[in-house]
Amino acid sequence: MKKEWPLWEVFVRSKNGLEHRHFGSLHAADAEMALENARDVYTRRNEGVSIWVVESKNITASNPEHNAELFEPAQDKVYRHPTFYDLPDEIKHM
Amino acid sequence: MSEAQIKSLEEEFEARIARDEKIEPKDWMPEKYRKTHIRQMSQHAHSEIVGMLPEGNWISRAPSLRRKVALLAKVQDEGGHGLYLYSATETLGITRDELFEQLHTGKAKYSSIFNYPALTWADIGAIGWLVDGAAIINQVALCGTSFGPYARAMVRICKEESFHQRQGYEITLKLAQGTPEQKAMAQDALNRFWWPSLMMFGPADADSPNTEQSMKWKLKRKTNDELRQQFIDQTVPQAELIGLTIPDPDLKWNEEKGGYDSGEIDWDEFWQVVKGHGPCNKERMKARVSAWENGEWVRDAALAHAEKQQDKKLNRAG
Amino acid sequence: MNTNLYNYLLGIADNSLILGQRLGELCGHGPSLETDIALTNISLDLFGQVRSYYQYAAKVAGDNRDEDTIAMMRPEREYVSVLLVEQPNTDFGYVIARQFLFDVYHYMFLTELQNSKDETLAAIAKKSIKEVSYHVRFSSDWIKRLGDGTEESHKRIQNAINDLWTYTDELFHQTEADKEMINEGVGVDTSKLKEQYYKHISEVLNEATLVVPDLKYFQKGGKQGMHTEHMGYILAELQYMQRAYPNMSW
Numbered sequence: 001m002k003k004e005w006p007l008w009e010v011f012v013r014s015k016n017g018l019e020h021r022h023f024g025s026l027h028a029a030d031a032e033m034a035l036e037n038a039r040d041v042y043t044r045r046n047e048g049v050s051i052w053v054v055e056s057k058n059i060t061a062s063n064p065e066h067n068a069e070l071f072e073p074a075q076d077k078v079y080r081h082p083t084f085y086d087l088p089d090e091i092k093h094m
Numbered sequence: 095m096s097e098a099q100i101k102s103l104e105e106e107f108e109a110r111i112a113r114d115e116k117i118e119p120k121d122w123m124p125e126k127y128r129k130t131h132i133r134q135m136s137q138h139a140h141s142e143i144v145g146m147l148p149e150g151n152w153i154s155r156a157p158s159l160r161r162k163v164a165l166l167a168k169v170q171d172e173g174g175h176g177l178y179l180y181s182a183t184e185t186l187g188i189t190r191d192e193l194f195e196q197l198h199t200g201k202a203k204y205s206s207i208f209n210y211p212a213l214t215w216a217d218i219g220a221i222g223w224l225v226d227g228a229a230i231i232n233q234v235a236l237c238g239t240s241f242g243p244y245a246r247a248m249v250r251i252c253k254e255e256s257f258h259q260r261q262g263y264e265i266t267l268k269l270a271q272g273t274p275e276q277k278a279m280a281q282d283a284l285n286r287f288w289w290p291s292l293m294m295f296g297p298a299d300a301d302s303p304n305t306e307q308s309m310k311w312k313l314k315r316k317t318n319d320e321l322r323q324q325f326i327d328q329t330v331p332q333a334e335l336i337g338l339t340i341p342d343p344d345l346k347w348n349e350e351k352g353g354y355d356s357g358e359i360d361w362d363e364f365w366q367v368v369k370g371h372g373p374c375n376k377e378r379m380k381a382r383v384s385a386w387e388n389g390e391w392v393r394d395a396a397l398a399h400a401e402k403q404q405d406k407k408l409n410r411a412g
Numbered sequence: 413m414n415t416n417l418y419n420y421l422l423g424i425a426d427n428s429l430i431l432g433q434r435l436g437e438l439c440g441h442g443p444s445l446e447t448d449i450a451l452t453n454i455s456l457d458l459f460g461q462v463r464s465y466y467q468y469a470a471k472v473a474g475d476n477r478d479e480d481t482i483a484m485m486r487p488e489r490e491y492v493s494v495l496l497v498e499q500p501n502t503d504f505g506y507v508i509a510r511q512f513l514f515d516v517y518h519y520m521f522l523t524e525l526q527n528s529k530d531e532t533l534a535a536i537a538k539k540s541i542k543e544v545s546y547h548v549r550f551s552s553d554w555i556k557r558l559g560d561g562t563e564e565s566h567k568r569i570q571n572a573i574n575d576l577w578t579y580t581d582e583l584f585h586q587t588e589a590d591k592e593m594i595n596e597g598v599g600v601d602t603s604k605l606k607e608q609y610y611k612h613i614s615e616v617l618n619e620a621t622l623v624v625p626d627l628k629y630f631q632k633g634g635k636q637g638m639h640t641e642h643m644g645y646i647l648a649e650l651q652y653m654q655r656a657y658p659n660m661s662w
Contacts, residue, residue, distance in 0.1 A: 002390075003397055004191045005444065007184065024250070025181040026446055027190060029396035030403060032553060037446040039546075040453050041174055044167075045254070064121045146440035153436040154646075157653035157662040158480045159466070162436070163459045169439050170452040177445045215653055215662070265662075273660055381441065389443025391568065392504045395561025402560060 007056040008034040010041075012048035020052050028053075111311060116242035119185035127311060128186050130304075131241050133202075134313060135183040136193045140204035142176035144197075144378050148212035149221060157215055161265070165218060168258055175251045182243035198383045200370065205229075207290050209372030216269055216276075216283035222262015223332070224284075224291040228325050230259060232295070235315040263332065270336040277337075284333065285341040292356075293364045295322040301361075327353045417530070418472045419492070419589035420599055422482070423635065424521075425465035426493035429483060431514060432458035433646055434501060443504050450550060454511070457543040464536045484654040488647055489637035492587070496579035498634070498642045502572070505558060505565070509572035512551035516612055517583045519548045520605045529597040552616050559620025566621065573617065574625050581630035583609070 005027040011020035023042045028034035034053040043051070062070060078084045087094060095103075104124055110117065117123055146169050153169065156162035180190045196202035207225050212218060233255070236248040269280035296302060296318040308314040316324070326345075333340050344357035366372065435455035442448025466479035473482075496514055501507050522544055525537035558569035584606045586594070593599030614624045633639065653662070 002191065002394075004189055005393060005397060007181075024178055024247075025184070026177060027444065028446065029393075029557070030400035033396065033400075033446075033557075036550060036553070037450065040450040041177060041446060044170070044174065044449075044453070061120060064118065143440070143445065150440035153439055154433060154649040155652045157657075159459060159463050159483055161662055163456055163463070166436055166439060166452055166456055166459070170449055170456070173440070173445055173449050173452070177449070180445070268662060272662075273657075275657065276660060385441040385443070388503065389447075391562065391564050392443035392447070392558070395565030396557045397561075398565075399557040399561040 005029045008038070008053045009056050009059060010034075010038040011052040011054075012038070012042055013050040014047055015049050020050065023047075025056060031055075108310065111240045114238075116245065117240050118242045119187075127241075130307070130311070130313070131244065132183055132186050132188055135179055135186075135241075135244055136188075136196065137203050137205075139176045139179035139183060139193065140197045140202055141208065142172045142179060144204045144208045144382060145225075146172045146176075147378055147381050148208055148210070148374070149218060151212055152215065152218050155215070156218075164261055168222070168261060171254055171258070175247075175254070178247040178250060179244075182241075182247040185243045194386060198379065198386065200379070203368070205294060206364070206367040206372060207287075207294050208378060209367050209375045210286070210290050211374050213286075214279050214283060216266065216279040217287065219262050219265030219269060219280065220283035220287040222258055222260075223266050224262070224287050224329065225294065226255065226258040226262055227329060228291050228294045230255060231321050231325055235321070236313070238312060238315065240312040266338070267336050270338055281338055284338050288341050289359060289363075290367075292322055292325070292359055293367075295319075295325065297361070297364070298359075323353055326356055330354055413473050413475075416589045416592040417598065418469055419587070420593045421465050421469040421472065421533075423492050423587060423590065424525075425462050425469065426491050427497050427514070427518075428458040428465075429462045429650075430491070430493045430643075430646060431497040431510075432456075432462060433650055434497065434499075434510075435507075438501055438507065451507070454547050454550065457540075457547070461536065461540045461543070464539075468532050468536070480654065484651045488639060488643055491639065491643065491647070492635050492637055493639075494579065494582045495631055495634040495640055496576060496583065498640060498646055499576060499579065500642055503568060505568035505572040506576070508551055508554045508558060509569060509576050511547065512555050512616070513573075513576055513580055513613065514583075515544060515548040515551045516616075517580075517605070517609055519544050520609060520612075521600055521602065524600040524605070528599070533598065555616055555622070556620040559617070559622040569620075570622050573622060577625040577627050578629065578631045580609075580613075582632045582634060585632060585635055587635050 007025055008028055009025050010023045012023045013020045026037050026041055028037050038051045038053055103122055149169050153166055156165050233248055233252050239245045266280050269276040299317045299319045302318050305317055330340055342357045346355055348355045432455045435451050439452050442451055463479055466482045469482055470477050470479055499510055522537045522541040526534055528534045558565040584602045590599055594601045617624050
């Protein structure tokens with residue numbers, strides 16, 4: 001099996017000041033090329049002002065089998081949300 | 095895993111899809127789901143990059159600079175869309191090289207429409223208007239498909255492709271409003287691309303055994319015939335508006351069903367092209383294979399250079 | 413009409429037109445999907461610039477010419493692009509070598525053109541230089557990758573550089589229109605760029621472990637409309653529709 005250019009994940013920050021967002025992936029031989037390819041592939045329509053690339057193999061992902069223990073415990077912690085707190089109707093914005 | 099365990103996993107899996115939850119690459123999935131998705135998504139990706147070829151032939155001959163840049167950008171988009179789709183397919187544990195291998199050896203299919211030749215400038219209009227029009231109908235439905243990476247790729251693609259069909263229609267419109275020669279060119283293109291465009295929706299429902307499964311997994315939201323009907327109903331008035339005639343003597347409005355009745359598709363031709371004997375199957379494959387083979391030394395060189403740079407970095411650090 | 417300015421504009425635009433056309437031929441045939449998309453971007457940049465120049469030229473001409481008649485209706489002898497840009501896409505090595513040898517010149521040229529007394533030209537240069545500085549980066553990176561990569565890539569890119577070197581000197585030739593425009597402060601005195609050009613090219617080639625060709629004989633003629641045999645075929649495609657269906661709009 002011949003070697004393939006490694007896979008990279010591309011994150012782009014758009015103009016409106018939001019954080020970098022995962023845009024997709026691509027193949028490139030090195031980081032420089034990954035950046036250039038990301039620019040050519042994912043910002044053709046003026047989508048971004050900043051690009052991050054990271055080789056896919058360097059990403060550690062949570063295991064969906066552990067979703068119950070990772071995420072469900074947060075479900076009943078409603079006191080972390082503003083609607084948990086009762087305020088008089090007269091207070092319109094808080 | 096015992097059979098009972100697998101069965102319960104499968105039930106939970108189907109229930110998740112029914113609840114409109116997305117399936118993500120690392121989630122457990124039935125082997126058949128994985129295989130079906132690899133097949134359909136890569137077929138979609140292959141269609142994008144083979145689809146670059148007939149239109150690509152006209153980049154050097156576009157009649158004006160405005161048309162030239164618009165066509166270049168469109169064909170480039172198709173490359174980008176192929177790339178998004180290959181990436182999404184790779185999340186299922188197959189490499190792009192392997193996918194190319196399947197395409198080049200004829201193991202994988204791509205949309206048969208691209209095995210028809212683009213003979214005149216009007217064909218570029220017809221391809222954008224009809225072929226992209228048909229593709230968009232399929233793709234919009236797929237934005238809500240169950241496999242997350244596929245759905246996300248489709249959302250991006252639909253957003254970007256909205257200009258493709260407009261470009262094609264505008265080209266055709268301009269010809270239809272032009273000289274008699276130009277109008278004849280547009281009609282000729284419509285005549286040649288109409289039936290193959292209808293074939294893009296696949297065999298008739300009666301001959302489409304996988305529909306039920308695909309519906310369950312939201313790989314299809316409507317049947318082939320329903321989508322085909324939708325395409326006919328939306329396209330006929332567009333042709334009438336610019337004074338072109340749909341090449342189907344049996345076409346007529348059916349008040350009762352609120353749609354057009356249309357003539358029978360030549361399914362022999364459909365299967366002939368699917369089986370590799372269309373007008374351009376061989377040329378298309380030859381072009382893809384030669385691009386790939388001629389590029390091998392380039393890809394190898396870039397990798398070798400990257401490895402050398404990496405070694406240098408390590409040596410400096412050491 | 414200001415014939416010198418008109419001819420000067422063609423001298424700049426024709427280079428980008430022919431190179432854009434060559435790159436356009438590659439769309440769908442690149443060595444990887446990513447590279448394919450990148451080359452198309454360069455082609456699109458060049459055609460965008462071409463349109464600005466020809467639209468301006470049409471204004472300068474002040475008759476019924478438009479960007480398309482200027483781009484597509486001239487006889488071959490009236491195209492004044494340099495011979496370098498019409499050289500074929502023999503392989504990816506030639507594509508990159510041609511691009512690199514042109515990009516470095518193009519970048520230096522546009523840097524100076526930004527100071528043109530002609531405001532329209534200066535504005536086009538300001539916009540274009542951002543695109544072209546990316547082109548230089550792209551082609552230089554690839555020169556290094558191919559030079560340093562494998563034995564085969566080294567050989568191929570060296571061959572391409574050797575073959576195309578003979579067309580580099582012409583980049584710095586000056587036509588009558590060039591000289592007039594330089595005198596008026598509109599044009600760029602390319603003779604001042606030549607030394608820096610070869611110095612920069614040599615540095616990149618050295619870094620890429622490539623040999624700088626030692627060549628005394630150079631080809632010329634493009635700027636006078638005397639092209640290589642490739643040009644006729646490029647124009648046959650470029651002009652096909654306008655010639656076959658004259659006076660129609662598309």
